[in-house]
Amino acid sequence: MTSPGDSGGRETWPLWEVFIRSSRGLSHVHAGSLHAPDETMAVRNARDLYTRRAEGVSIWVVRASDITSSDPDAKGEFFESPQGKEYRHATYYKESEAVPHL
Amino acid sequence: MTAVQPALPEEKSAEGSVDQRREFDRLIDADMRIEPRDWMPDAYRKTLIRQISQHAHSEIIGMQPEGNWITRAPSLKRKAILMAKVQDEAGHGLYLYSAAQTLGIDRETMFEQLVTGAAKYSSIFNYTTPTWADMGSIGWLVDGAAICNQVPLCRASYGPYGRAMTRICKEESFHQRQGFEILLELMRGTDAQKAMAQESVNRWYAPALMMFGPPDEDSPNSQRSMAWKIKRFSNDDLRQRFVDMLVPQAEVLGITLPDPDIKWNEERGHYDFGPLDWDEFYEVLAGRGQANAVRVARRKKAHEDGAWVREAARACADAQAAERMAS
Ligand SMILES: [Fe+2]
C-alpha cells in the first residue's frame, strides 16, 4: 500500500511528500517529494531542495506511505456527475441577472 | 477509499481495455495530462522512464565539469554563483528522479543503471573543463541548449514530468546569464582573456549543438514521442531555434562562432549553418569521450562513500521511532 514513487523498502530511506506555503494567507501546496531518514531530516532536505529562492514560509512533510487517496479507477461513480445540478452555481439563476448587487 | 496503489506495469495489463486506451488517447488529444495512477501504454511508460531518468542522470553527472572549478573560481562572488548553480543542478536531478519514480522505478535501480552504463546521460558532460572560460561556455551554450530543449517540455503530457520541468526552467535562466557574463567579462579583458574565451567557445559550440540529438532522419523514435507529447519539437527544429538565438548573442560578446557556414538565409528566415561531426557524437556516446570513465567512476565512488551516512541516519531514525513506541 504505497503512493506513486514509493518503491516499498528497497531503498535506504523512505519517500516523503512535501507541501509548501509560499506566503502568508495561502495554503500549503504540493511541491514534490524526496527521500529522508526521518521527519526532521525530511523538513531540512525539503528546505534545501524546494526553497532555495525563498519559495516558502512554511513546510509540511508527510510519509508517502501514510497518504490515503481515492480509488483511481472509480472516477465516474465516486465523483458524482454535476449534470442536472446546475442550480449549485450562481449562473443558474437568470431572473436576477440584471438586479444590482445580486 | 483505498490506499494509494503503485502504478506498476505488471499490475495492469499492458494492452489495457478498450475504455482505458480510449481514455488515454482522449487525454493526449485534448492536450491534458496523464497522472501517475492512470492507465498508460507500456511503451509510453518505458519511454518516459528512459527519457526522465536519462535527464536526471545528466543533471547529476553535469555537476562534475563545473564542480571542477568551484575551488578555483577567480573571486568570492564567482565562487558563490558557481556553487549556487551546481546546487541547482543537484536539485534538478532530484526533481526528475522523483518524477521517474512515479512511473514505478526506484532510485536504487536508476543508480545501478547509471553506473553500469545501462542508462545514458547527455554526452556533453563527457567533455573536460580545462579553463575558467569553460564555466562561461557551459552556462551560455550548454545551459542555453538545455533551456531550448526544456521549455517545450513544461507542457509534456505526463504531469509529474511537466511539473518538474516547470520548476527547472524557472531556475535555469540564471544559469545561462551567469555563463554569458563570465564570457562577457573575459571579452572585455586582456588579449589573453579574450583568447581564452574564444578558445573555449570553439570547443563547446559544436558539442552543444549536438545536445539536441541526431538529425531527424536518424532519430526513428521521435515521431512516436511527439505523438505522445513527451517531445514537442523535432531535434533539427530545436537546433535551428538555438542557432538563431546564438548568433546575435555572439555578436554582443564579440565572439566568433566556429562555423564559417553561418549565414542569414532571407528565404528561410533562419541562419544556415554547417554540418556537424556526428561520428564524434557517436564515439562519445559509445563511451570513448574525454571523460566518460571518470564521470561514472566518480559518481559511483561518491555513492559508495556516502553509504555509511545513509545507513547511520536510517539506524538513528529507527532507534528514535522505537523509543517513541516504547514511551
Ligand atoms: Fe539543470
Ligand SMILES: [Fe+2]
Ligand atoms: Fe543548468
